[in-house]
Amino acid sequence: MAVWDVAIRKTLGAGAGRFELDVAFASAAPRLVLFGPSGAGKSVTLRAIAGLMRPDAGRVRVGAATLFDAAAGIDVAVERRGFGYVFQEYGLFPHLTVRQNVAFGLRRGWRNPPRHLKEPSVERALAALELDGLGDRLPDELSGGQRQRTAVARALAPEPRALLLDEPFAALDSGLRARLRAELVGLLGRLDLPMLLITHDEGDVAAFADSVIPIEAGRVVERHAAGNA
Numbered sequence: 493m494a495v496w497d498v499a500i501r502k503t504l505g506a507g508a509g510r511f512e513l514d515v516a517f518a519s520a521a522p523r524l525v526l527f528g529p530s531g532a533g534k535s536v537t538l539r540a541i542a543g544l545m546r547p548d549a550g551r552v553r554v555g556a557a558t559l560f561d562a563a564a565g566i567d568v569a570v571e572r573r574g575f576g577y578v579f580q581e582y583g584l585f586p587h588l589t590v591r592q593n594v595a596f597g598l599r600r601g602w603r604n605p606p607r608h609l610k611e612p613s614v615e616r617a618l619a620a621l622e623l624d625g626l627g628d629r630l631p632d633e634l635s636g637g638q639r640q641r642t643a644v645a646r647a648l649a650p651e652p653r654a655l656l657l658d659e660p661f662a663a664l665d666s667g668l669r670a671r672l673r674a675e676l677v678g679l680l681g682r683l684d685l686p687m688l689l690i691t692h693d694e695g696d697v698a699a700f701a702d703s704v705i706p707i708e709a710g711r712v713v714e715r716h717a718a719g720n721a
């Protein structure tokens with residue numbers, strides 16, 4: 493059975509700036525990488541899956557759950573889709589500690605989580621991302637990799653059905669990227685959670701080789717053999 497079953501059609505803009513997105517993929521692999529050049533339509537696809545943008549037609553299914561189906565009139569609200577979303581620049585709150593940032597994932601729209609409150613799901617997420625001992629630090633007291641893991645822990649705390657990651661390594665300098673990529677691949681692999689990652693970086697493709705969906709100009713394309721360039 494497919495873990496991911498996605499078909500999205502959407503027309504954006506008008507005239508010369510018009511962009512037609514028409515992507516469809518189904519996969520039994522829990523971890524997918526949507527790979528393509530800038531402007532290919534990766535972010536729009538991710539936003540549509542998350543429920544941040546409404547497609548003109550298509551469907552979004554993850555496991556047994558139908559989150560969007562234009563023909564059947566199903567459009568589950570973004571906050572009920574149950575995705576953990578990791579933003580490109582992480583979007584951590586600089587004035588909140590690591591623990592508070594992670595707890596924020598549980599109480600969107602509430603006031604700031606108390607500094608010293610320990611909630612089991614928050615502590616589990618911190619442990620899963622190997623952030624034990626860093627819970628009381630502020631984001632600017634962390635390394636780039638620790639910041640990234642905090643963002644993933646925040647997405648994980650509400651126990652999502654799947655993780656959506658937008659260019660998770662783009663904010664890291666190239667020296668660190670390979671090491672931190674390997675580290676996160678290992679951690680995500682142990683989570684046993686479906687994951688969809690978008691990237692334009694060939695290095696991410698090699699690291700997450702489970703299943704790669706190449707996308708160009710708004711369409712899924714055949715993958716070119718690596719190393720032919």
Ligand SMILES: Nc1ncnc2c1ncn2[C@@H]1O[C@H](COP(=O)(O)OP(=O)(O)OP(=O)(O)O)[C@@H](O)[C@H]1O
Nearest residue numbers: 504505511528529530531532533534535536537692
């Ligand atoms: N709201 C919008 N209105 C009009 N055009 C849009 C809108 N959002 C995105 N586009 C266009 O859709 C195309 C795909 O954009 P998208 O952000 O999905 O690309 P991407 O593959 O994520 O690129 P990058 O790697 O640079 O982030 C681009 O041509 C973009 O200009």
